[in-house]
Amino acid sequence: MALVGGGGAGNTAGSNPTGTGTSLNYIGNHAYGYSGEVTVNDNETTLLDFTLGANQYFIGKVQFNYYGTTNQDSQHNIKINGELVQRYNTAAPSTYTEPDGTIPIIFAGGDRVQLTSKNITDSGNITVIVSIVGRVYA
Numbered sequence: 001m002a003l004v005g006g007g008g009a010g011n012t013a014g015s016n017p018t019g020t021g022t023s024l025n026y027i028g029n030h031a032y033g034y035s036g037e038v039t040v041n042d043n044e045t046t047l048l049d050f051t052l053g054a055n056q057y058f059i060g061k062v063q064f065n066y067y068g069t070t071n072q073d074s075q076h077n078i079k080i081n082g083e084l085v086q087r088y089n090t091a092a093p094s095t096y097t098e099p100d101g102t103i104p105i106i107f108a109g110g111d112r113v114q115l116t117s118k119n120i121t122d123s124g125n126i127t128v129i130v131s132i133v134g135r136v137y138a
Helices: none
Strands: 025-029 030-034 038-040 045-051 057-067 074-080 083-090 102-107 112-119 124-136
Touching: 038 045, 038 112, 045 124, 057 074, 057 112, 074 102, 074 124, 083 102, 102 112, 112 124
Parallel strands: none
Antiparallel strands: 025 030, 030 124, 038 124, 045 112, 057 102, 057 124, 074 083, 074 112
């Protein structure tokens, strides 16, 4: 079965609601990506994985969220061309009282972007989600 978005985590066609997957989606000059709910453990797991077209750049925001009722903390990473450019940790939802922040970001043409998460407390499963929204310029 083909992968939705062409890479990254196993979001196989038909297994997720419309609008979720691992790729960047385009509407005119705007772009977005929604991972949907992804279960992660203490291994870094890819939520979104895409490459921008060579003749464009992207200005937007990334927002990671972790939800549940456990006392596990999560770590979220933004990688460009395999290099870590931003890391964001989220405290356990049972103790976390403020909404997760957004991270402003710019990606250049040809950049391979990977948004990943993992449980940094133990090896248990947690549920995370990421969204990216912004504008694409040629």
